Amino acid sequence: MKYGPDIALVASLIGEPARANMVLALMSGQALSAADLAREAGVTPPTATGHLAKLVSAGLLGVRKQGRHRYFEIAGPDVGQAVEALIAVAARAGHLRTRPGPKDEAMRHARSCYDHLAGRMAVDMFGHWMASGILCWRSGALHLTRKGRDFLGGRGIAFEALESGKRPLCRSCMDWSERRHHLAGTLGAEILEMAVAKGWAARERNMRTVSFSKRGEENFVRWYSRPG
Amino acid sequence: MKYGPDIALVASLIGEPARANMVLALMSGQALSAADLAREAGVTPPTATGHLAKLVSAGLLGVRKQGRHRYFEIAGPDVGQAVEALIAVAARAGHLRTRPGPKDEAMRHARSCYDHLAGRMAVDMFGHWMASGILCWRSGALHLTRKGRDFLGGRGIAFEALESGKRPLCRSCMDWSERRHHLAGTLGAEILEMAVAKGWAARERNMRTVSFSKRGEENFVRWYSRPG
DNA sequence: TTCATAGTTTGATCATAGCCGAATTATCGC
DNA sequence: GCGATAATTCGGCTATGATCAAACTATGAA
Incomplete structure (x- = not known):
């Protein structure tokens, strides 16, 4: 038994x-x-x-x-x-290992982590959103602030639909190459979807590395950092 | 490095x-x-x-x-x-271990998990409340719905007092013997209190096992599943 | 066919670490 | 103080499993 x-x-x-x-x-x-x-x-x-x-x-x-x-x-x-x-x-x-994760620079730069964006660009976006009060920590969990809701609403993200399920809207995911947090959860997934849908980024054959075009990257950075 | x-x-x-x-x-x-x-x-x-x-x-x-x-x-x-x-x-x-957590059947059936009810009965109650819209998931956290508030109000649970403190009203707790969620938080604790106070269940000496009388179990199931 | 590369099997070596019995330290009740 | 119980330290035994070299199989290219 x-x-x-x-x-x-x-x-x-x-x-x-x-x-x-x-x-x-x-x-x-x-x-x-x-x-x-x-x-x-x-x-x-x-x-x-x-x-x-x-x-x-x-x-x-x-x-x-x-x-x-x-x-x-x-x-x-x-x-x-x-x-x-x-x-x-x-x-x-504080347990660190001697060998780093993904060595290759392109992969560090932008890649997807299952279904959300990871790597340097994702970490940058996360930092920017934390600094501008779109995201915040509340009792150990990541929260989308009221300001963040306005912000995303104005950008066409239907976050209401994203928070209906059991999976959290915002989760932080530790990035092992940058050793900093980035955004996971349904919102993180939605943002990757959007970047692909708008043609800013394309998934590679293997489905998990994501490459941004130069123009796509500019658009993406503008998208997440434009105020209001 | x-x-x-x-x-x-x-x-x-x-x-x-x-x-x-x-x-x-x-x-x-x-x-x-x-x-x-x-x-x-x-x-x-x-x-x-x-x-x-x-x-x-x-x-x-x-x-x-x-x-x-x-x-x-x-x-x-x-x-x-x-x-x-x-x-x-x-x-x-499908990897199962030979030694269960709670070894004996009585303990799997009903036991307390710190201060709330766990085991099969708790898992059943949780499933029933989820199915009937008393509890729901919202962005990864458990919520008591409006319907749930009416439901509990009609059963003499003073949930207003329970959600005043720092501890959450509803939390889900993963049950390792049933491998399903059950209800924790102040509401979970209150329900165990109530079952004991009404004489439906009694804590054993070791404080971890909870034994329901046959009649108490019937009453308890009726309590949580009776509509309205 | 012949060679090269990807991956596996075999067999032997060796270090790590889990385990216990016995002895030791700390704390409670009397 | 004195036993009793909780927990730790020490020493030695043992088994598991990680490792590699060498030989082998399978696929692709020339």
Whole structure:
């Protein structure tokens, strides 16, 4: 007779440094090959194979075979949320690791984190909105202020529809490359949708890296920073 | 040069079965002594001491010395969220552990979670109230609807007094034996008080298990499900 | 076919860390 | 003061699992 979820199994998988590095590398949403992940984790291919097999069979990663390559990716949003939650704990407690997350500059600049915008641009937007009183912290949770509601209303964001569900309107998500907060939740998702819909940004093939055109980036920055 | 939060450190702490059992036992919100946790984890006191020292020094647990006892508790909401996220992943992937949190059936059926009712009956009540529009999710937080206010008003719950303090009126609390939400917050506490005051239920010596009489359970179910 | 690259399997090594028994320190009740 | 109980420290045993080198399989390219 078995009862209760076995969190130890899941946590111990993430709790091994090599595997944690792999998972963090995949947190960009990009699918990576076994060799890429071996490099990220700092282990040899055989070792990586073993780790990846465990992660896949436990349901933390998914795999897609393509020719002689095998591309791995985070299995689902629940895994992403668990990793984000662990990041938050580690960050609060001041535990730092030696190796950074996404190395490549383009990816640091703009990428999506599941369904919302992450990377430097997202962090900048978050900072700007905090500074101008659109967002604020209230008892540990992120809140959209009255001013923020006016602000978004004037920009055509239907936030009423976004806060109907169980998922929070605003959540902060710790960005591991910038080590600062950015906006998640349904509002964060909506903003990424909008940027794509307006043609400012395009998702790459892998669906998770987001590239802004030069003009799109200017428009986006203007969009979120224009007063009133 | 160090970058990025070390999630492997945090995850590996939770990833050890004995420690995971301790953390799960503390997820009720109740502070437990070292000996209690040793029993929960199925290890001897010396082993428990070692684990607890690691958990405390990593910032996952807090400790309160009281006489010759040391009471441990989850250090903060971020830790709780991380554990809940891991529960969600483990539950989705179908990983079950052999040892349940609350071992005996009576305790799964009805017990108190710190100061509010937990277990199957609480989960049923929560589901019923969600389905009938007494409670709803709004931007990630639990809300008592207008209908819910009428409903409770008609049942003699003075919810105005309950929402005056710093503590929220409604909170959801994840039940690890049922893996579903139940009602916490001052309203959850009040309902347990009421059930005890009306003689429907009695707290056991250890304060954690709550036993309903057969008649009390019927009355309680009728109380929360009667329309109007 | 032949070579090269991606990835896996095998087998052996080795370090980490979980575990307990016994002895030790601290606090309560008497 | 003296026992009793809570908790810790110490020392040594043991098992788990991370690691890599080398050999092997599979796919793609020439």
